[in-house]
Amino acid sequence: MKFSFMNKLASAFAAVMLMTASLVQPAAATDPNLVLDRIRDSGELRVPVMIGEEPGYIRDRDSGEWGGFYMEWANDIAELLGVKAVPVETTWGNLAADFQAKKIDIAFGLNPNPKRGLVVDYLSVPLFTDAWAIVAKPGFDKKNWADLNDPSVSLVVQKGGTMQVVAEALTPKANIVVVEDRPLGVLEMQAGRADAMVLAIFDAVQVAKQTGGEIILPAPMLLNPATIGYAREEGNEGYENWLTNWVNQQRALGLAQGKLHKSFEAHGIDLSILPPEFSF
Template identity: 30%
Template sequence: MRRMAVLPAAAIVAGGVLAVGGGGPPEPETALERVQERGVLRVCTTGDYRPFSHLDPHTGEYEGIDVDMARDLAGSLAVEADFVPTTWGSLLADLTGGACDISMGGVSVTLDRAREAYYSLPYLTDGKSPIARCADADRYRTLEDIDRPGVRVIVNPGGTNEQFVQEHIDRATVVVHQDNVTIFEEIIAGRADVMITDGSETRYQSAQHPELCATNPDEPFTFAEKGYLLPQGEEEFQEYVDQWLHLALNDGTYAGHAADWFG
């Protein structure tokens, strides 16, 4: 009886020794640990939203304020930034589905997104504002001016621009244009009259295209903020990104990247 009692105990001890000796290092438990273990920060970005994120079709390289910020964040973790293509319609699903660790590139803070993901600290205050051909800009200063029969409002699908148009434009003709990179050329060519987008984008695009004028970027139709989208439940990662962003906003890092695009 004594021998029978000893054998299971010995087996348990042996099993424990085997388990300890045969096991590898523990798996990273948090997003922050996984990024550092992997050596790569995977960044979902649309690549179609200057000045924040733009994929250069000639070089295949990403550029923009938030592209530079993503590389800065990766550098602070001693890892590389890897940019994962996404669209405004799939941005949230790609993040929550694990395709990337963070979404960056002029992402507006919305309650719909906040129900499924975390946001960083906001880094920019913005709001929806119209942009039109300079010759016609005075005709499109208010929503009442824009939402009239005969006015063609152009919009890119899948994001807050389309959501705003769906909620506020009833009488004007809505023209959906799939490519946010070429959408402003449609206005210049006369195939659309006005676009309602973030004031920061209207400032940038009017500087790039002298034919276009931002009508009221300092008095937008809405209040909005931009932040970086993070996986829900990853408090440690969120806290790190918030601290990094807080420093970047106060030590000139963000301002330096923005100056490259806004001057």
């Protein structure tokens, strides 16, 4: 009787242990190439494009096709993956939502943004280095961030972009005018309703040409890494690693810098007007 009871007890204990082990088994690891394979299987690399963001994004008025150096980079990557780059029209402020809705697969020229970074991952290496600048009306004499932080100063920024974060952090006392996109900011400048517009310096070159304004790098100069963003989701490790390798090659061989120079020269923009203390 005692032997039978002990056998039953041992059997019950073994059954409990087996059941417990089955409950705590680790979940199957996610395929690190899941996102990369999905893009290749779909035949498309969906990339955001934006009105009024020349020369990064340029829409041909006759054909409706998109170009610009960001689109050229997208085409380069798409070709290597054996897919087609597909433009998706949006704005900087909508990028996070677009990634969450799986409308886009990649975005170029992003600045690390903690709020957007809750749902978007950034490559740890920049594609090129930018800096924060202003395009100021002629005769504007404020050359540093402390002087710009004044209620008498009106600064234009684009809604949802990192330029808004910069302005609100460094010049909270200024009159910050938030607009939906760059063309509306240009209109504010042309109409004389703003003293300056906060921009990444490569965008400032284009806006200065449109408005006749002066490019100023407020002191202290704030360098701004322009990198690549992609959705935070399971299985994007292989995609991240592949993109990092691509960016490292672009920078090591001078391909990224060369593309920027070529694009600006093709659109009649003289990079010699950039402040001498800036280098990308």
